[in-house]
Amino acid sequence: MNFESNLPIYIQIMNLIKTKIVSGELKRGDKLPSVRELSKELKVNPNTIQRAYQELEREEFVYTQRGMGTFVTENTDTIQNVKKSMATGLIDQFFSEMKNLGFKNDEIKEMVSHWLAKEE
């Protein structure tokens, strides 16, 4: 776990797992490590792991069964929907903030292209 980030640890853990789910490393129905297990592995308090799992459940990325464990949601649609809605949220926010700074669509487009070109 990267404690250097100023993000709360439970958010970092959520991102860790979201990425694994969305990228397919964790498939639907897969069992996540138990709270205590992950707690030991990441050297983080069990409550913090639990907090992360709870929030992930709230966002419908996972579901839990008492006494059984926590599992990746069976509903792949949910994953796709959440993924999509998070994406449009990010895009909307991005554009609105860019426009707030006084950029026009053309300029934004150009900057995005530039960023992508640099990436390759």
Next chain:
Amino acid sequence: MNFESNLPIYIQIMNLIKTKIVSGELKRGDKLPSVRELSKELKVNPNTIQRAYQELEREEFVYTQRGMGTFVTENTDTIQNVKKSMATGLIDQFFSEMKNLGFKNDEIKEMVSHWLAKEE
């Protein structure tokens, strides 16, 4: 001012002023409202305004003259630089979060194009 946002109020105020400067509403050398004035207008604790002005000064957006008030920096380069750095900051953040969700460059490009098309 949306006080229901999760962002600290002093950050929200900073963004408010930055946007005004970068978009040209506030020009170089213009006097900002006094701490007390803005405090009343936004119904916010003066300490909070003070904090926002301090941070803005640290970022060289504004400078203060004892007894005179706080002014937008005379240095237009600074403004342009900051505008650019804020933009690249937004872009970097946007891309890193999109990738965190598991999107590839192509997909992001497509979504951005789609958003721009819809705009017209």
Next chain:
Amino acid sequence: MNFESNLPIYIQIMNLIKTKIVSGELKRGDKLPSVRELSKELKVNPNTIQRAYQELEREEFVYTQRGMGTFVTENTDTIQNVKKSMATGLIDQFFSEMKNLGFKNDEIKEMVSHWLAKEE
């Protein structure tokens, strides 16, 4: 069986069977599936089925004969009583939660009528 529900699995199984009995799908004296059988069918730990059957027996819904299996109670009164008590339980719960939300009797009545009208 919706294992994503928050209810304990053994309760979900109890409700499953209760509903079958009360609705008449399982008649008095009918044999329930064996613990092992149901365990396989629902892909649930046998202990959990056992627990459900135990509780059902405690509530006099079923009785067990060593070596023979578990059977729906012969006593139709019991079934009718339980049906009635489950119903009043549901109603009580429903009203208490509606009132908890701040609705008055009249409003609740109106909403129920509305629901029934829509049904036809």
Next chain:
Amino acid sequence: MNFESNLPIYIQIMNLIKTKIVSGELKRGDKLPSVRELSKELKVNPNTIQRAYQELEREEFVYTQRGMGTFVTENTDTIQNVKKSMATGLIDQFFSEMKNLGFKNDEIKEMVSHWLAKEE
């Protein structure tokens, strides 16, 4: 606080506050007691109060400002919407469970009327 209930304490606290909001005892924009304050009053751990406040914020009944406190949402529409959607949820659930037990619309209607008559 009624510790006799088997509901988690933080849920009981949520219901307490929801009722106050929905019934109008707490008006929009009103400040809730601080976490520590309510903690003392109810003789409950501050974390438990915080949990309740967090969930209430997630359900958009309240919003919080760091360092300022927790407030009833300004948006009365939200309150009404949440109230309404919770109500239809309860009604749907109620009818589906009654039907599961084998009751017909007429019977349900009769039982509801009976309950209401008894109330007066």
Next chain:
DNA sequence: GTGGTCTAGACCACA
């Protein structure tokens, strides 16, 4: 063994 709740007590950022 699993997750869920609760307490006690600490530290932090913010107003």
Next chain:
DNA sequence: GTGGTCTAGACCACC
């Protein structure tokens, strides 16, 4: 003073 996060450690219901 306010809420937000984290740790440590306990107890419970469930599987």
